Amino acid sequence: MRKKFYVTTPIYYVNARPHLGSLYTTVLADVLARWQRMCGKEVFFLTGTDEHGQKVAEAASEMRMDPKAFVDTLVPAFKNLWELYTISYSHFVRTTDPEHIRAVERWLLLMMEKGDVYKALYEGWYDTSQEAFLTEKDLQFDKENEPPVSLLSGRRARWVTDSCYFFKLSVYQERLLAFYRDNPHFVTPAERLQEVISFVESGLKDICISRSREQVSWGIPFPGDEGQVTYVWADALNNYLSAIGWGDEKKRKEFEFWWPADMQLMAKDIFRFHAIFWPAFLMATDLEMPKKLLVHGWITVDGQKMSKSLGNVVDPVMLAENYSVDSVRYYLTRYLAITQDADFSHADLEHRINTDLANDLGNLLNRMLVLAEKNDCMTIQPVAEWGAAEQSLQAMAREIIGVVGAQLERGFFHLAYGEVNRLVSAINSYFHGQEPWKKAATDRSRFEQIIAATCGALATVGALFWPVMPMTMEKMGAALGISLDATIGSALFEEKLWRRTFNLTRIEPLFAKIEQKTSAEKKCMEVAKEAIVAEEKERSEITIDDFVRVELKVGTIMQVEDLPRAEKIYKMTVDFGDGDVRIICAGIKKQCKSTDLEGRKAVFVANLKPRQLMGIMSHGMLLTAADSEGKPLPVMVDESVPNGTRLK
Numbered sequence: 010m011r012k013k014f015y016v017t018t019p020i021y022y023v024n025a026r027p028h029l030g031s032l033y034t035t036v037l038a039d040v041l042a043r044w045q046r047m048c049g050k051e052v053f054f055l056t057g058t059d060e061h062g063q064k065v066a067e068a069a070s071e072m073r074m075d076p077k078a079f080v081d082t083l084v085p086a087f088k089n090l091w092e093l094y095t096i097s098y099s100h101f102v103r104t105t106d107p108e109h110i111r112a113v114e115r116w117l118l119l120m121m122e123k124g125d126v127y128k129a130l131y132e133g134w135y136d137t138s139q140e141a142f143l144t145e146k147d148l149q150f151d152k153e154n155e156p157p158v159s160l161l162s163g164r165r166a167r168w169v170t171d172s173c174y175f176f177k178l179s180v181y182q183e184r185l186l187a188f189y190r191d192n193p194h195f196v197t198p199a200e201r202l203q204e205v206i207s208f209v210e211s212g213l214k215d216i217c218i219s220r221s222r223e224q225v226s227w228g229i230p231f232p233g234d235e236g237q238v239t240y241v242w243a244d245a246l247n248n249y250l251s252a253i254g255w256g257d258e259k260k261r262k263e264f265e266f267w268w269p270a271d272m273q274l275m276a277k278d279i280f281r282f283h284a285i286f287w288p289a290f291l292m293a294t295d296l297e298m299p300k301k302l303l304v305h306g307w308i309t310v311d312g313q314k315m316s317k318s319l320g321n322v323v324d325p326v327m328l329a330e331n332y333s334v335d336s337v338r339y340y341l342t343r344y345l346a347i348t349q350d351a352d353f354s355h356a357d358l359e360h361r362i363n364t365d366l367a368n369d370l371g372n373l374l375n376r377m378l379v380l381a382e383k384n385d386c387m388t389i390q391p392v393a394e395w396g397a398a399e400q401s402l403q404a405m406a407r408e409i410i411g412v413v414g415a416q417l418e419r420g421f422f423h424l425a426y427g428e429v430n431r432l433v434s435a436i437n438s439y440f441h442g443q444e445p446w447k448k449a450a451t452d453r454s455r456f457e458q459i460i461a462a463t464c465g466a467l468a469t470v471g472a473l474f475w476p477v478m479p480m481t482m483e484k485m486g487a488a489l490g491i492s493l494d495a496t497i498g499s500a501l502f503e504e505k506l507w508r509r510t511f512n513l514t515r516i517e518p519l520f521a522k523i524e525q526k527t528s529a530e531k532k533c534m535e536v537a538k539e540a541i542v543a544e545e546k547e548r549s550e551i552t553i554d555d556f557v558r559v560e561l562k563v564g565t566i567m568q569v570e571d572l573p574r575a576e577k578i579y580k581m582t583v584d585f586g587d588g589d590v591r592i593i594c595a596g597i598k599k600q601c602k603s604t605d606l607e608g609r610k611a612v613f614v615a616n617l618k619p620r621q622l623m624g625i626m627s628h629g630m631l632l633t634a635a636d637s638e639g640k641p642l643p644v645m646v647d648e649s650v651p652n653g654t655r656l657k
């Protein structure tokens with residue numbers, strides 16, 4: 010019987026070039042696709058781009074381009090990046106593909122035939138950056154006379170009044186809850202399912218699945234109504250079906266083979282769309298549910314959300330140039346646990362390259378090759394009987410292969426590959442403990458046995474690491490005289506790697522050690538910043554005079570006091586040096602304890618016209634940056650910066 014594995018990434022908005030976040034999800038999906046191929050399954054790995062909607066249309070209009078011409082210029086950036094990072098996708102779907110458009114139209118017609126769609130007036134808040142209609146719980150009303158902040162993105166929402174088609178999501182509330190109850194493993198990590206259950210239990214409202222053409226013109230025409238276009242999420246989610254032939258009679262068999270998806274990856278930002286809307290849409294069209302949603306956290310850089318304005322967007326192309334594709338793939342897979350938000354740091358990446366990869370793995374292979382060559386032992390014959398030390402190493406490898414498989418089924422990449430590192434350490438201990446260099450002259454057969462065991466163990470590591478570092482493991486395969494690719498799976502699982510001939514060849518070190526810790530980081534950030542600055546310049550320019558008018562100054566927060574009846578606001582006494590001590594109010598009470606602020610230095614707008622907040626005159630404004638949840642956190646500076654220093 011043919012065994013299959015259908016894995017998907019989100020389709021990425023093409024309003025900007027791909028960045029580290031898009032790469033992260035795509036690398037994880039690639040690791041799964043490669044692992045499942047090794048396990049002998051036929052794999053369909055889908056990725057692509059989400060090209061319609063207001064967000065993309067606005068980005069196109071800023072560039073004064075037609076939306077289709079605009080997205081056509083950006084799609085190659087995605088395809089090239091996936092090629093650079095050896096992403097082995099089966100199909101790249103674009104929501105502007107004619108097959109996709111046809112499938113969406115058929116799908117909407119089907120839902121209409123079933124009576125799940127009606128037209129009505131929508132009024133409410135909308136988050137364009139997330140293309141999301143917002144509920145009360147998604148909003149924070151922080152300022153009078155300003156629209157509320159969307160908690161999905163941290164940006165200000167827009168009020169929308171529009172005539173739309175609605176999908177009767179509310180009808181599916183009980184069926185969804187029953188589905189979650191019956192399928193507790195539908196979501197990884199399992200705890201995330203609880204968030205969705207609570208959300209659904211609190212009551213589902215019907216959702217818009219179209220927008221009027223006057224408000225959003227860039228989208229798939231809504232079938233049967235020329236005045237409406239399909240809402241971008243109702244269009245985008247369908248990619249998982251259209252790409253494998255749904256709705257096309259000629260592709261029925263293909264569709265039935267691949268559907269349902271086995272693993273759908275995404276970050277937490279779009280989990281709600283996938284865990285509520287998506288299953289409800291599938292229920293409405295009588296399709297099976299996906300088997301698992303794998304939801305990872307958010308990547309931050311030095312504790313902050315990546316954003317163009319902060320200039321901290323990590324460019325994956327620069328990373329590949331400075332480090333190597335495989336070491337970046339390794340770091341993302343092994344060190345950013347999917348269960349939580351994870352901070353990306355160049356210093357940590359360099360540290361892991363030097364320790365795990367160059368020292369522990371690369372050096373081990375090299376030492377073994379040098380020793381074998383020196384003793385003229387480059388052809389290793391299968392060993393008939395192993396000693397106790399080898400048997401214990403083999404037992405450990407057997408156990409680890411099982412654990413890696415189980416952890417990858419759960420999507421816990423960091424735990425899976427932590428186990429492979431454990432095996433590498435054990436091989437190092439074995440190799441040193443057996444002291445083969447002493448045996449070479451005294452006990453040739455024991456010497457050959459140790460080299461053979463080391464080769465078998467390294468081949469096992471190579472197979473386990475192949476999904477993560479395919480190019481480097483192929484090189485290691487060449488050093489051992491074996492093909493390290495997807496076909497290695499059967500030899501790995503049947504333990505044949507310990508019973509074979511190895512023809513050794515000396516090769517260059519597998520991983521280059523990073524000597525200058527900060528130079529690569531600096532170069533990477535500088536070039537990324539230059540690119541961003543150039544792009545930003547295109548979009549909105551201010552002159553240096555505009556900037557100079559804003560006085561950004563460093564001050565020490567001397568005292569923090571609560572204000573009666575103010576839930577969000579602190580009254581702070583701030584020292585700017587030279588006797589300039591002021592009262593400044595800031596809306597960060599929910600995010601920061603007063604004790605965490607007192608004595609710290611932060612950045613303030615010092616020449617803002619004084620204004621009254623909760624009855625207090627505030628003489629400046631604290632600068633804040635929103636975290637991944639959209640909550641404002643103060644911008645702090647190092648203690649060594651004197652009070653009153655002006656930022657330039």
Ligand code: MSP
Pocket residue numbers: 018019020021022023029030031033034059245246247248274275276277278279306307308309315
């Ligand atoms: N187009 C929608 C998805 C439609 S799927 C039917 C969309 N696109 S997106 O370009 O904004 O991509 C969102 C996805 O990109 C996240 O869910 C995640 O997979 C990945 N990431 C983008 N930035 C990220 C981080 N900073 N950290 C981790 N993943 C991130 O939403």
